[in-house]
Amino acid sequence: MTRIVFDTNVLLSAVISERGTSSKLVLLAAQGKITGFTSLAILREFGEVAMRDYPFSNARVERIVGGFLNYLQLVTPDFT
Numbered sequence: 001m002t003r004i005v006f007d008t009n010v011l012l013s014a015v016i017s018e019r020g021t022s023s024k025l026v027l028l029a030a031q032g033k034i035t036g037f038t039s040l041a042i043l044r045e046f047g048e049v050a051m052r053d054y055p056f057s058n059a060r061v062e063r064i065v066g067g068f069l070n071y072l073q074l075v076t077p078d079f080t
Contacts, residue, residue: 001033001034001035002033002034002035003034003035003036003037004025004029004034004035004036004037005036005037005038005075006025006026006029006036006037006038006042006068006072007038007042008042008045008046008049009022010022010025010026011026011038011042011043011046011068012046012049012050012054014026015050015064016054026068029071029072030070030071032071035073036071036072036073037072037073037074037075038068038072038073038074038075039074039075039076039077040074040076041077041080043065043068043069046061046064046065047061047062047065050064
C-alpha cells in the first residue's frame with residue numbers, strides 16, 4: 001500500500017480547497033486506499049497556522065484534527 005506523510009501544507013491545503021490534490025490525498029487516506037502518517041508537531045503547527053493565517057476558531061481546529069486522527073497514523077520522528 002502507498003504510504004504518505006501529511007505535512008502542515010498538505011493538511012491545510014486539503015481543508016481550504018476540497019478540489020485540490022491535497023484534498024484528494026486526504027480522501028484516499030480516509031478511505032483506507034493509502035496509509036497516511038503525521039506527527040503531533042505537524043498537527044500542532046497546522047492548528048497554529050490555521051488560526052493565525054485563516055479564520056479558523058480553536059474549536060474548528062480541534063474538530064479537524066480529531067477527524068485527521070481517525071485515519072492518519074501518528075509517528076514520532078527520530079529527528080526534526
